[in-house]
Amino acid sequence: MKRPVIATVVAVIQTVVAVVSVLGVVFLAYQNYFLPPGNTPEETQAIHMGLRIAIWSAAICAVITLLVCWALWKRWRWGWWLGAVFYVLVLASMLYGSVADREMMDTDDITIAAVFLLLAMLLFLPPVRRFYLSRTKPVAD
Structure with missing residues (x-):
């Protein structure tokens, strides 16, 4: 089965998300190292x-997104499953937090939830799902 264009688009978007995740971890590490001290040692x-x-939280997410990215490019079925489960769990935890607190989500939370919703929706598109979950061997392009 030849790779559909939409499956390539999903893999590219996943790659961008993985790179942004890694850059976020690097930025947080930089902030931790170069952050000016507080007023007191306890602060x-x-x-x-x-x-x-x-x-550590961002690093775990970055590693998972890197694994999903790598597996999608290699057309490994477990990569599709890992991405689908991870994105649905992240969405569920974000939505549960807002429902349990009975508060409206912040703008940044809505943005992050929208990104994970987009990634989950792209993985569940029928051509993408069929491509990654089928048992046929890929044909060279």
Whole structure:
């Protein structure tokens, strides 16, 4: 089965998201290293601890998106499944947080949720789903 154009578009978008995720981790690490100290040692420690949590959270997401990106380019079925499950879980956790708190989502949360919704929707498009979940061998382009 030849790779459909939409499957290539999905892989390219996934690559862009993976690169942006890695750059986000690098930016957070840079902020953690070069952040000016707070007024007190406790304040400085709290700031750096919060940044370390953010770095590790972003790094986990970046590694998962890199794995999905690599697997989609290689046309490995587990990459499609990993991406689908990851994006749906991220969306569910973001939506659950806003429903449980009974508050409107912030603009940045809405933007992030929209990106993950777009990625999930692209993975579930019928030609993309058929391409990654079929058992036929790819044909050289």
